[in-house]
Amino acid sequence: MPPIDSPFLGIRAAHSNAGADVPVIVESEHLVSLCFDGRGMQSTMLRVAPDALALGYTRTMMGFLLLQPAPAHIGMIGLGGGSLTKYCRRHLPDAHITVIEINPDVIALRDRFCIPPDDERLSVVCADAAQVMSTTTQTFDALLLDGFNAHGLPAELAGAAFYTACRARLNDDGVLVANLLHGDPRLGDALTALRDTFGPSAALAPAEDSAENLIVFAWKSDARLPSLETLMARAARHAGRHSVDLVEAAVRIELGASYDWTRLGACLAP
Template identity: 45%
Template sequence: MLIERPDDLAVAYTRLMMGFLLFSPKPRNIAMIGLGGGSMAKFCYRYLPETRIQVLEINPYVIALRNEFKIPPDDHRFNVRKEDAADYIRTAPYRFDVIVADGFDAHGVPPGLCSQSFYDDCQAMLEPEGVLVANLHSGNQSFSASMTRIAKSFSGHVVAVDDLESNNVIAFASKGKTRTPRMLLESLELCREALPPEAWSQLESSFTRIGEFGEYLGHADRSK
């Protein structure tokens, strides 16, 4: 976090993860898995004022630091829950336009947050044109299996791009129609119009990178 600008996205992978706006420029409901320092939560709270944000964090010690990281208090559109995210997504009381999966422990992505059933549940709990955006680490032993599972849950409608900084790979999985990188480039203007200039200035280069260098995984056989 930048002390003087706590709502800014200081890390490259978080700016890439905001690329979900290329799929859903005006999301109504977002579920965020993993609070951490709250950078994406703060950014979305500030720059997406019409969006309801549900943050899921299993570690109470992380939640206890929310004031130090200037995470906004809970209100009518922002809430941080101490919750097992896999359980919550499976039984959520409403569907989401976006699910942001950025949950890590000391060993990487916990097994419950990278299983086939978890990705299937994410697909089921998204709105018809919803998107799952997942932060994965290419050096982790579960990386290849996670990518395969996401592609299976979303019938191959997945675009993946690396962050060029920390071996993070960001996967965007569409529930609705196929979105190729070329199609996402065409969505840039919609995002520019929907966001304040100070937000767009942080995101433009990352969003362009998704369109120019994202890898479209194509269709997957769900029967495998």
């Protein structure tokens, strides 16, 4: 694979400290957390287990492995404290991981969250994800979307143009998983755009241990969502290789299959 930076060199993120989202680290004896301007926890790391997924919504997002069990190239939008980055790098040794993060101040904190340096398997790029997705020729087996600022989901990452570009960058068996927030002013727009882009090839899941997060799974193919029995069987095959309980994710995907996308967006938006 060519150096991951090469397609992105012309679209580096323009970022000024004036008016920018300033990351704040909050520490305790057992935890290190990332916030923006002291408002809203973005990421949390356990000091005794830096690669563990401490927040439930990240564990639910790993349910993408039930739909794409062997991703060779994973794209992540939003670095935060690197929870998903570290977990995937450790537990998916055959995967190359590209992380796109617009905020250089967040990237500058990677050592505080034990995010390993870039190497042949990991590339962290400071760039505008919306521009990257609309211009790159690279393709992905999985795209994990978890990009937020202090105000919630940026408009550039919530519309039909962005999700259409993401779908185009997925391989034929590729999967997209997006973290959305209840009460986010763009939640309804994001749900509508995802549904319009992926049609029936999408499913919702309530996040583990969180009433604030809603996880969307979407896939490139026209295949139907696998049955709960199939998802459970796939989770069992991953059991020896992961610390995350993918059975929990399977149950949550099945639960979300009954959700009404339109009513949900209207009810949960502010």
